[in-house]
Amino acid sequence: MFSVDRKDFGPGFTFGVATAAYQIEGGQDDGRGASIWDSFSSTPGNVHNGDTGAVACNHYELWPQDLDLIRDGGFDGYRFSFSWPRLIPEGTGAINPAGVDFYDRLIDGMLARGIKPYATLYHWDLPSALQDKGGWMNRDIAGWFADYAALVAQKFGDRLQATATINEPWCVAFLSHYLGIHAPGYRDVRAAARAMHHVLFAHGTAIDALRANGAKNLGIVLNLEKAEAASDNPEDLAAMNMGDAVFNRWYLGGILKGQYPEDVTTWLGDNLPRDYQRDMEVVSRPLDWLGINYYTRGIYRASTDGSRPFEQIKGDLEKTDMGWEIYPKGLSDLLVRVSNEYTKIPLYVTENGMAEVEGDDDPRRVHYYDDHLKAVLSARAQGADVRGYFAWSLLDNYEWAEGYNKRFGIVHVDYETQQRTPKASYRAFQGMLHNTR
Template sequence: MFPENFIWGAATAAYQIEGAVAEDGRGPSVWDDLVRQPGRIWEGHTGETACDHYHRWREDVALMKEIGLRAYRFSIAWPRVLPEGAGAPNEKGLAFYDRLVDALLDAGIQPWVTLFHWDYPLALYRRGGWLSPDSPSWFADYTALVARRLGDRVAGWFTHNEPQCFIGVGLQEGRHAPGLKLGLSDVLVAAHHTLLAHGRAVQTLRAHVRKDAKIGWAPIGHVHVPATGSAADIAAAKRATFSIENDFMKNNTWWSDPVYLGRYPEDGLARFAPHLPKITDADLREIHQPLDLCGLNIYTAERLVRAGPDGRAVTVAEPPGFAMTHMRGTVHPEALYYGAKFFHERYRLPICITENGLSCADWVARDGGVHDPNRIDFLSRYLGEFARAGHEGVPLAGYFQWSLLDNFEWAQGYQHRFGLVHVDFATQKRTLKDSARWYRETIAANGANCA
């Protein structure tokens, strides 16, 4: 069982579901630009239509109610409400989110807003994007616009989703928008500006949203799990989880230590020393704003480890035939147990799983249903491990399954299906999967069928 006030929800992102990229005054984003570049996206897919949620939101809210969701985490498309990223707002874009929030409340579903889920305004990117020292102010102004409009009704807020991806994969590896391969010095500047933007956004939210609203952010939780339950292996896994082992932005502490502890991690400062931007005490104070929960997107284990002779983590190979998802992610339910424990022990906040789910090879069967027993088994196992952390004293705030709908999976196009609801992208027909009905039962039982 989970706490009585546990938040049961599902999550989406604007560019992955909304479509209508050139309607009602929406400006282009870096993703609109990237998908038009040959060879960037699987099969040349785009988010131009996606799930057509911009037109079908009423149907989608009805599906959420049928599933029994208590909360829905969705993102605002920055260029939909500010076509140039700054300056004059787009009333039609704001009105869309007004209608969505009101419909959710009418359905008894709490709205939880993510301010940034990767669709950076193309106009601001051309002015420097996250490399610009003005980017934190741009983000704060955008936050103020949304907070003033929706802040009286929204239950919870997240600033950024997975900065490790939109900086590390978008600016360092070049696989995601805007598709750059910058040097480490530039990447660290962009990362620092991203963190400053988070801090300013939190301050802005506190000034404009209702006092009982919860505020956090949603980084990836890169969890190393121990190969055994021995104290030595657990200690090695925890140490690896909070270590910076290479120059890529795929880590926890460079992002979360400034946010939760008000300082950059020592191993990162030493490793990145030749490339660091100027970082002031005032910057760290601005980044380090009080938050109400620790959000984590966790799908798998970063790696399986054991303690070496010196206590450091040594990678353990997965056994032959190990379980993997359609996206080739390893299936490690204990990642939710160790992730919750490790992050709570370090940052001392209630844990909210802001994304968890898997891609399956789903299709509509001859009987008209979508049968996805692997998803049900996966979610049940992961939720059971999350509950185990709660039984051992970790405060659990909530869980947002990824995703409500099958959707545009970024550079992977439409080849992966994460949804509780199957979407026929040719007709836009929605079909509840077996997992959606299972999740309805799980919510009604407060997770007793998993724990």
């Protein structure tokens, strides 16, 4: 069980769980279009064991029992994502009625169980037809995404508690276009520079479209890391500063201040879209809240490769099954930093969790959540306006390039039978929340 209690967080604090469409839904035979993750995962060498999300957790059919798990766990909210290709198979144009019907059922099912729907428009499953046109490298995506946002607002907006435009734009842009680890798998600085700007420009156009169609309580979800230097050497400190700029300050500064860090714009140079500065007013549209996903810290040192501005090294703290250091203090430090340096709008921890080895008796995960919940309390005590916490993830699921090899769920999934079995971490949340929403 946890050492913290629900009442420690005060009235109105939201506890929830999070998932993403491609990672759990399956259900690809309802008229849904292809996504970049369908092609990326079916290309040999990209994903562990050649795993794909074609079936995943079959949430498309099993959503009632999954929502029952959320309700029975005592959670207030469910952070889920819409699948763009399920709603608009080609990314633009014709709408898939079966996709609309699915999300109608899902959202109505949440409301019937007293669960607040926290929606994300984009959690990485770009329609393949738009990738054919350049995807996030093409400035036109800002218009495509705005049209998609307008559709979501029109069809579902009156039933959503909150809507985020994009999940983890660093992953959408840098991880996927510079490091090549996620779809579409580019390793190209020009592709990355364009995606880094267009993803935030599209966020701004989507905010405008959502608001124009009556949607309320709008935000974005950033993945942030606590950046630290490998040593006090000036070269390592400079590497840390650059790493922090690429990972954190590009997105925080762009969205909340309308400014990109100069050290990154200098590094990217002419690879950035021409006259990108003219878009910054749209990039920095006012938000109602900011979501922060946190998993670990980044330790930086001077690069031994002249083509890269920094290198990351592994630290000596205890690690999750992903090899990520367990560092709860980093969460409280980041929440306080964002509150002090960037914005006073409400903050939500929209993802936090750990991959653990197979097994339902997961004491390390219970301890992990307990320590990070205490980190949230510490940040609140230091003045950060943190309004909610969402555990990643409700279910073991498709973990992107890791396939089904890593398990983040507080509920175990047998992928052969689709049997769900609550783990000790689920029971710990259940005991704390005790269905007293």
